[in-house]
Amino acid sequence: MPETEKNIVWHAHSVSREKREIKNGHKGCVLWYTGLSGSGKSTVANKVEELLSQRNAQTYLLDGDNIRFGLNSDLGFEEKDRRENIRRIGEVAKLFADSGTIVSVAFISPYREDRERARAIVEKSGLVFVEIYVRCDLAVCESRDPKGLYKKARSGEIKNFTGLDAPYEEPVSPELTLESGKAAPGELAEQVLEFLNRKHILL
Amino acid sequence: MPETEKNIVWHAHSVSREKREIKNGHKGCVLWYTGLSGSGKSTVANKVEELLSQRNAQTYLLDGDNIRFGLNSDLGFEEKDRRENIRRIGEVAKLFADSGTIVSVAFISPYREDRERARAIVEKSGLVFVEIYVRCDLAVCESRDPKGLYKKARSGEIKNFTGLDAPYEEPVSPELTLESGKAAPGELAEQVLEFLNRKHILL
Numbered sequence: 001m002p003e004t005e006k007n008i009v010w011h012a013h014s015v016s017r018e019k020r021e022i023k024n025g026h027k028g029c030v031l032w033y034t035g036l037s038g039s040g041k042s043t044v045a046n047k048v049e050e051l052l053s054q055r056n057a058q059t060y061l062l063d064g065d066n067i068r069f070g071l072n073s074d075l076g077f078e079e080k081d082r083r084e085n086i087r088r089i090g091e092v093a094k095l096f097a098d099s100g101t102i103v104s105v106a107f108i109s110p111y112r113e114d115r116e117r118a119r120a121i122v123e124k125s126g127l128v129f130v131e132i133y134v135r136c137d138l139a140v141c142e143s144r145d146p147k148g149l150y151k152k153a154r155s156g157e158i159k160n161f162t163g164l165d166a167p168y169e170e171p172v173s174p175e176l177t178l179e180s181g182k183a184a185p186g187e188l189a190e191q192v193l194e195f196l197n198r199k200h201i202l203l
Numbered sequence: 204m205p206e207t208e209k210n211i212v213w214h215a216h217s218v219s220r221e222k223r224e225i226k227n228g229h230k231g232c233v234l235w236y237t238g239l240s241g242s243g244k245s246t247v248a249n250k251v252e253e254l255l256s257q258r259n260a261q262t263y264l265l266d267g268d269n270i271r272f273g274l275n276s277d278l279g280f281e282e283k284d285r286r287e288n289i290r291r292i293g294e295v296a297k298l299f300a301d302s303g304t305i306v307s308v309a310f311i312s313p314y315r316e317d318r319e320r321a322r323a324i325v326e327k328s329g330l331v332f333v334e335i336y337v338r339c340d341l342a343v344c345e346s347r348d349p350k351g352l353y354k355k356a357r358s359g360e361i362k363n364f365t366g367l368d369a370p371y372e373e374p375v376s377p378e379l380t381l382e383s384g385k386a387a388p389g390e391l392a393e394q395v396l397e398f399l400n401r402k403h404i405l406l
Contacts, residue, residue: 015252015262023256023259024261049217058227058302060302061216062298071291088274091273095299096298096302099261099263099299121273
């Protein structure tokens with residue numbers, strides 16, 4: 001990039017965060033779903049989007065589908081790239097929240113440090129970060145195996161599989177814990193909505 | 204990142220692009236403003252946001268302020284990083300457009316090839332990319348010099364300055380050309396709105 005853009009002067013944007021929030025009827029925020037493969041992160045996140053959409057909320061979902069093949073398609077799977085993957089997702093989630101969107105992020109994101117870094121990025125901008133731990137026993141996740149990944153991992157076809165031969169670090173104090181094995185996705189989604197109401201994210 | 208996330212299965216998102224468009228009263232699209240430093244890109248983009256906000260449109264502005272210090276803070280200024288800078292902006296703009304937002308991108312983006320790559324990213328996803336050339340004579344830009352950058356460039360304090368000792372490649376067939384020296388920002392913004400109406404981006 002030319003040196004021209006190195007010298008950045010801050011502009012006041014005409015449409016403020018507050019204006020967007022009033023228009024949308026809610027604050028922008030980041031709903032960060034974390035949990036094992038098969039725990040139901042995407043299923044619950046989609047249910048929440050559906051419920052919010054019925055209230056005309058502005059929502060968006062960041063997941064492997066739209067991130068891994070696009071923005072982060074240049075990243076590999078070693079340590080350095082894993083961190084960079086989550087950093088970028090945190091930065092993009094921050095932009096969406098700043099735009100007034102309730103943005104859901106559904107990634108296994110197994111490392112505490114990575115999630116804390118994402119949280120810091122969002123909160124530094126004065127935006128709300130909601131860590132949602134989708135808790136589910138490994139045995140249940142493995143019996144669901146919606147993508148057939150556990151089977152591949154058990155056969156050795158996939159290595160470093162979270163929960164088997166790679167660690168999943170449980171959140172220490174997530175804003176919300178959803179017991180995925182014990183309630184239907186719709187009920188879990190209602191718990192998220194309740195939280196958003198209680199915290200006055202829905203205005 | 205763990206191998207787990209390497210094996211991506213596409214989910215159908217519950218809230219479709221069409222649903223978002225109907226709710227917002229417009230399609231998502233990318234307004235890509237390009238032009239010399241001081242040509243008025245940010246000024247016009249902000250005016251357009253203001254006008255769209257009066258119509259309750261969902262808008263967002265990506266510019267040096269929110270990109271350079273965040274998502275792209277790891278990038279330097281050499282060739283490779285310059286390209287990566289614009290690639291990521293294109294990818295993020297695509298996500299915003301997919302979310303139903305009219306997203307404005309205001310960067311000098313002096314190289315044709317970089318802009319064409321951004322266009323390809325957006326159009327590949329079936330979204331509209333509007334290249335807006337904010338045309339302004341170098342002499343006019345230099346006389347405005349809102350950030351004092353031309354002065355620094357002339358004194359040798361800044362090198363590789365677009366328009367002086369680094370090239371600006373004019374768009375060959377931009378969707379819109381705004382004559383920045385010849386009309387007020389408000390008038391130029393109206394031309395953008397007119398275009399969005401004519402192309403049925405505003406529904």
